[in-house]
Amino acid sequence: MNKYLYEKDLRQMKLIILESRRHDAVVLELAATLGIKRQQLRKILIERSDMMFLENLPARCDVAREAGDDTERLLGIPLLTQAFCLISKEDGVLIKEQYLRRIQDGIKHEAAVSEARMEMMELIRS
Amino acid sequence: MKKTVDISLPVGPMHPCFKEPCRIKCETRGEYVLAAEVELGYVKKGIERIMRGRPWQEVMFLAERVCGICSVIHNFVFIESVEHISGIVPTERAAYLRVIVNELDRMQSHLLANYSYCYTIEHETLAMYLLNLRETVMDQLELITGARVTCAFIVPGGVRCDISSDIADELRSALDHIDAELTRFIRIFETGPLIGLRSKGIGILTKDAAIESHAVGPTARASGIDNDQRSTHPTYTALGFSPVIRQEGDNFARIMVRFEEVFQSIRLIRSALEAMREGPIRGGGTIKAGSIRYRGEAPRGELLYELTTDDYGRILEIAIQTPSIPNIQVCAHAMLIDAQSAADITSIFISSDPCIACTER
Amino acid sequence: MLSIINYIREFLRPHWITTFFTAKTAPLVTPPHFRDFPELTDKECTHCLACMMICPAPEAITVVKREEIWRPEITKGHCIRCGLCIEACPEDVLTSGRILAYKKEEELTLQGTFHIEIDQSKCMGCGNCTVACPVNREIDPALRSSGTSTSDEVIMRVDTGQNKVLHEEKCTGCKTCEESCSNGAIRVARIVEALQGGEK
Structure with a gap:
């Protein structure tokens, strides 16, 4: 998915795709769940995905919103794994398990969410 | 991050098998396809931006020009969405006339898609037969609306013009002709051993991958997904519509779904002609303020219009999601992977009926 | 085998054989129902500007005064042949294809208010x-x-x-x-x- 050949500079055209109305909405939504700026998320997406994938983001998000249980939706895991393909499905399950363990250990809800976010960002950046 | 591979194979932007420019970049080992990427941006129109601030009578024509092949459905979905905003209900005769023109458009689009598939697998005889048959459908469209493409037939509250009994008779005989011809062509297609060799078991799209990427239309229905917006449309349910579904998910299934849908369209038009009663074809009504997310079934799949209008009936915001977007994406990232031969790249791509003009609104 | 039979059946049809030997391209004619560029009828234009109001293309139709008569003029490069001006005109000044006939027959009008x-x-x-x-x-x-x-x-x-x-x-x-x-x-x-x- 993220390894391509002959890199031509497509960043401008990819940005045009991401700026359109529906795409902007889903990018904002995921940026809010990850706790980063939308420009940062756009940069990640432009580096990782091809144009056709970016065009299809809103439709994939529509499907992914209905997937997963409540915890996964709270953390935005279906969006990340299924719609945006930024982290693998196994990693998504791991993050969810760690989050549940932290809640059991008595860590506050907000702290657990922010730690899960950190983990997700690390996985995305790696 | 570059990948070390044996061959990197670009297909397009200009390719004899493509109707429109787009570039597929394949990573291959020998002829075995490892990954594919689709590059767009050759025919970007920016039509959503032009539509803003215009009244329906201008946006209607712009909507048609999103795609030249499935132009009627863009008109249809746009007008129905503004009708839903303003609470306009089309008259009964107009609703049936809309179905007739829309199904004629679907027939010509499916025939063209199957033509280009046959052309891609080098069965030019059958391809030209199908293209010739498509002309019959185009002539009927011209007879009813006055134009072959960009018909501009549907207006809020009704349609542009009525059909007389002479035109209805001519339409019926043309449908009989198409029915008879297409039955023979499908017999050739189904039993052809070389066609089967190029089509069966090639470019398999699994149900899970199709759901994940929100695949729509014949591409999804060939993988066993029951997704057809026509089953919830009031006029179609009145005509007794049920979607065509196949389970195989390969090239052959996709083409056969399209062929079967052509027969289904013929049946729908016939029953619409039967059910139609004399009556007014325009009900009037003005566009009011509101916003809506409205879906309709284009020949290629689900078409989504998301729009906001103001008090004077102008379009403030509009976003169009055409069916080709998910279909090309799922084709590039699920169907093309594991293709055994470089020759299959184009045939798999064409079998998903890609429309680049739709994709780059 | 079945495939070969199908091909033989296809090529042995009398219709196929006759058209194969008497192949002829049909002459290119514009059918009368084709919605072409609007043309003027002999009716008198009253300068009501309904055609300019409805026209979806920019500057495709203008009503101008030539030799003391008002008359709509169509810029062919801009006109998209939608035929709305024919439907909107209350005086039937323009015509194209079937539009004028069905407009009269079914009493179709396009009316607007403006802001x-x-x-x-x-x-x-x-x-x-x-x-x-x-x-x-x-x-x-x-x-x-x-x-x-x-x-x-x-x-x-x-x-x-x-x-x-x-x-x-x-x-x-x-x-x-x-x-x-x-x-x-x-x-x-x-x-x-x-x-x-x-x-x-």
Whole structure:
């Protein structure tokens, strides 16, 4: 998915795709769940995905919103794994398990969410 | 991050098998396809931006020009969405006339898609037969609306013009002709051993991958997904519509779904002609303020219009999601992977009926 | 095997064989129902500007006065052959394909109401729109020569550096003002209704 050949500079055209109305909405939504700026998320997406994938983001998000249980939706895991393909499905399950363990250990809800976010960002950046 | 591979194979932007420019970049080992990427941006129109601030009578024509092949459905979905905003209900005769023109458009689009598939697998005889048959459908469209493409037939509250009994008779005989011809062509297609060799078991799209990427239309229905917006449309349910579904998910299934849908369209038009009663074809009504997310079934799949209008009936915001977007994406990232031969790249791509003009609104 | 039989059956049909030996391309004729560029009939244009109001393409149709007669003129490069002007015209001045016939038969009309909107932050009060407006010029012929109007009957006029709309109900929605505005400050909202069967 993220390894391509002959890199031509497509960043401008990819940005045009991401700026359109529906795409902007889903990018904002995921940026809010990850706790980063939308420009940062756009940069990640432009580096990782091809144009056709970016065009299809809103439709994939529509499907992914209905997937997963409540915890996964709270953390935005279906969006990340299924719609945006930024982290693998196994990693998504791991993050969810760690989050549940932290809640059991008595860590506050907000702290657990922010730690899960950190983990997700690390996985995305790696 | 570059990948070390044996061959990197670009297909397009200009390719004899493509109707429109787009570039597929394949990573291959020998002829075995490892990954594919689709590059767009050759025919970007920016039509959503032009539509803003215009009244329906201008946006209607712009909507048609999103795609030249499935132009009627863009008109249809746009007008129905503004009708839903303003609470306009089309008259009964107009609703049936809309179905007739829309199904004629679907027939010509499916025939063209199957033509280009046959052309891609080098069965030019059958391809030209199908293209010739498509002309019959185009002539009927011209007879009813006055134009072959960009018909501009549907207006809020009704349609542009009525059909007389002479035109209805001519339409019926043309449908009989198409029915008879297409039955023979499908017999050739189904039993052809070389066609089967190029089509069966090639470019398999699994149900899970199709759901994940929100695949729509014949591409999804060939993988066993029951997704057809026509089953919830009031006029179609009145005509007794049920979607065509196949389970195989390969090239052959996709083409056969399209062929079967052509027969289904013929049946729908016939029953619409039967059910139609004399009556007014325009009900009037003005566009009011509101916003809506409205879906309709284009020949290629689900078409989504998301729009906001103001008090004077102008379009403030509009976003169009055409069916080709998910279909090309799922084709590039699920169907093309594991293709055994470089020759299959184009045939798999064409079998998903890609429309680049739709994709780059 | 079945495939070969199918091919043989296809090529042995009498229709196939006759067309194969007497192959001939049908002559290229434009069918009478084809919706071509609008053409003038011999009816008299009354300069109501309904065609300019409905036209979806920019500057495709203009009503001009030639030899003392008003007459719509079509710019073929701009016209998209939608045929809406034929339906909108109350005097049946234009015709194309079947449109005029079915319009008369089924009493189809397109009627609109209009709303002029001026973005005061963009408007610089140059008065181009007031001079260009064909209705304004009919009402106050002084606009043609002087460019300024003192009449209160005009649709709009520039007063103390600002363009003011006086009589919105007189607007015919012809969009001439939109096209003449250099800043894109004036917009005419055309609320059009597709009707059947005479007056509502």
